[in-house]
Amino acid sequence: MAARLLRLPPLWSPNPNAFLLICTSSRPSFNSYRLLCLSSAVRLDAEPEDEAPCCVPGRSQFQAPLPGKELRPRSSKYLLGMSEEQLIELAVDMGEQKYRGRQVHALLYKTKSKDITGFSHLPMKFREDLIAAGWEVGRSKIHHTVTASDATVKVLLKLQDKKLVEAVGIPVVDSRGSNRLTACVSSQVGCPLRCAFCATGKGGYSRNLKVHEIIDQVLVVEELFGHRVTNVVFMGMGEPMLNLPAVLAAHRTMNMDLHIGQRMITISTVGVPNTITRLARHSLQSTLAISLHAPNQQLREEIVPSCKAYPLEALMADCKSYFMMTGRRVSFEYTLLGFPVNLTAGVNDREEHAMELTDLLHQWRLGHHVNVIPYNPISDSEFRR
Numbered sequence: 602m603a604a605r606l607l608r609l610p611p612l613w614s615p616n617p618n619a620f621l622l623i624c625t626s627s628r629p630s631f632n633s634y635r636l637l638c639l640s641s642a643v644r645l646d647a648e649p650e651d652e653a654p655c656c657v658p659g660r661s662q663f664q665a666p667l668p669g670k671e672l673r674p675r676s677s678k679y680l681l682g683m684s685e686e687q688l689i690e691l692a693v694d695m696g697e698q699k700y701r702g703r704q705v706h707a708l709l710y711k712t713k714s715k716d717i718t719g720f721s722h723l724p725m726k727f728r729e730d731l732i733a734a735g736w737e738v739g740r741s742k743i744h745h746t747v748t749a750s751d752a753t754v755k756v757l758l759k760l761q762d763k764k765l766v767e768a769v770g771i772p773v774v775d776s777r778g779s780n781r782l783t784a785c786v787s788s789q790v791g792c793p794l795r796c797a798f799c800a801t802g803k804g805g806y807s808r809n810l811k812v813h814e815i816i817d818q819v820l821v822v823e824e825l826f827g828h829r830v831t832n833v834v835f836m837g838m839g840e841p842m843l844n845l846p847a848v849l850a851a852h853r854t855m856n857m858d859l860h861i862g863q864r865m866i867t868i869s870t871v872g873v874p875n876t877i878t879r880l881a882r883h884s885l886q887s888t889l890a891i892s893l894h895a896p897n898q899q900l901r902e903e904i905v906p907s908c909k910a911y912p913l914e915a916l917m918a919d920c921k922s923y924f925m926m927t928g929r930r931v932s933f934e935y936t937l938l939g940f941p942v943n944l945t946a947g948v949n950d951r952e953e954h955a956m957e958l959t960d961l962l963h964q965w966r967l968g969h970h971v972n973v974i975p976y977n978p979i980s981d982s983e984f985r986r
Contacts, residue, residue, distance in 0.1 A: 679739030680709055680717075680731075682812035682854050695730050710858045713820055715740040739813030741766075743821065754825055760814060764790045764807055767838055768818035770826055783832040784822040786815055788848050789839025794871055794907045796892075798938055798976065801838045809844040815851035819859060830859070834867040836890070842873040842880075849883065863887045869934065872911045877919040881926040889923060890932040890972070891916070895949050896957035904938070904949065913961075921967045930968030938976050 680688070688709075689702030704722050708714045716738055717731050744759040754770045769785040789809050795802035818837075819830050833855055835841040841848045848868065855861045863886035870876070871892040880889065895901035898913040908916070920931045935958070938948040962969050 678735045679737055679811070679813040680705065681739035681816050682850060683709075684853070684857060692727075695727065695734070697727055701727060706858070709738065713824070714738065739811075739817060740820070741814065741817050746825065754822075756821055756825060758814075758818065758821065760790070766790055766810065766814065766818070768822060769837065770822035770830075772826060772828075780828065781831045782822065782826055782828050783834060784819045784830045785834050785837050786818040786851075787837030787839050788815060788835055788841040788844045792839045793843070794840050794905070796871065796894075796905050796907075798894075798904065798936060806839075809847060810839070812847050812850045812854070815847060816854050816859075819855060819861075830861060832865045832867075833861055834869065834890075836867070836869045840871060840873065841868050842870040842876040845876055845880070852885070852887065867932070871905055872908060872916045872919075874911050874915070877916075877923050878926070881923045884927060886929065888932050889920075889929065890934050891920060892936075893933045893958075894936050894938070896954055896961050900949060900954075917961070917965050920969075921965050924967040924969075928968075930970055932970045932972055933962070934972050934974060936974045936976050 683691070685703060685706040688705045689699045692702035692705065693699060701723065705720070708720050708722060714720055717728055717736065720728050741758040741760050743756060744765060745757040747755045749755070752772050756768050756770070758766050758768065760766060766787045768787060771783040771785060773781045773783065775781060787810060790807035791805050792799070792801045793806040819833060823830050835848060852863075852866060852868070855866060856863050866885075866887040867890050868880070868887060869890040869892060877889070892905070893901070894904050898908070901908050901913055923929070924931055935949075937950040939950065958971070962971070
């Protein structure tokens with residue numbers, strides 16, 4: 602076994618003493634990747650924390666909660682995101698009968714009430730007590746909407762701290778004539794990873810989204826279309842694996858409270874060390890989507906700079922482990938990128954790239970699906986469709 606230290610680039614950690622310890626062996630399943638802070642001689646990934654913000658010195662941004670851990674942020678005063686059991690417990694703690702908690706649950710997820718003052722089914726005293734205790738529903742205001750020619754709706758939401766976050770509603774009629782509505786939701790305000798082709802990364806990073814802010818995006822899409830959301834993809838703003846506690850808590854609410862099937866939910870990631878295996882331990886039936894975009898490490902580093910701290914071999918080994926642990930095939934997202942100055946040769950879409958990608962996936966022998974995506978050009982981009 603060989604070991605080496607790799608200094609983390611600034612976009613992964615602002616701590617100049619943060620390194621990735623890579624221990625490799627001839628068997629990829631025995632490879633080890635650990636985040637270290639040499640100045641304090643401690644592992645940064647020693648213990649996960651709820652709602653750990655990304656890129657804060659001294660705290661790990663590569664955390665997922667362990668199975669059985671509390672997923673809802675403990676300091677939350679928002680009703681949206683709470684389960685029926687939690688709402689019943691809240692009602693009892695405030696001196697109400699259990700059925701009042703079930704009524705609050707129905708008001709949140711069926712009636713979709715936006716404000717406690719609108720909880721007309723509840724006694725005035727219970728409503729006043731909730732407000733006096735600092736509870737809020739947790740809905741955001743619609744700042745702007747844009748409707749495309751294919752009926753896709755992009756909505757910009759203004760959060761309580763005035764920051765803006767984007768969600769997209771995508772209506773589709775499948776081959777059987779069934780209507781599907783997919784909500785593409787964000788997990789962060791901005792994104793710290795700065796992928797070369799991504800508009801979100803160019804705008805910088807502000808903070809992680811909280812559970813209620815993620816759930817609200819689904820409810821807004823349902824409100825705009827007058828139709829229940831059937832599918833959810835975590836492919837909006839941000840890197841879901843850098844906000845995994847909130848993403849998993851929102852996933853639970855979508856599944857258990859909004860009744861969206863787990864297999865209808867996709868969690869997308871560019872790849873963050875130590876998180877894929879942790880996700881696998883939760884035994885979800887949802888789809889893991891890897892934003893791959895290149896068939897080799899050198900090209901991927903040009904497109905996805907953050908992968909310098911997470912080599913392609915390590916990513917594929919974790920995907921293989923995920924497949925073995927869950928039995929769920931992994932989806933690989935591959936955006937086709939071209940050069941605006943060269944109309945004959947693309948960045949990652951040549952025939953040799955396709956062959957190399959085929960060899961890569963066959964080499965690892967895991968259940969997989971490749972989703973080829975046409976590039977959606979953005980201003981000031983070096984790429985073309």
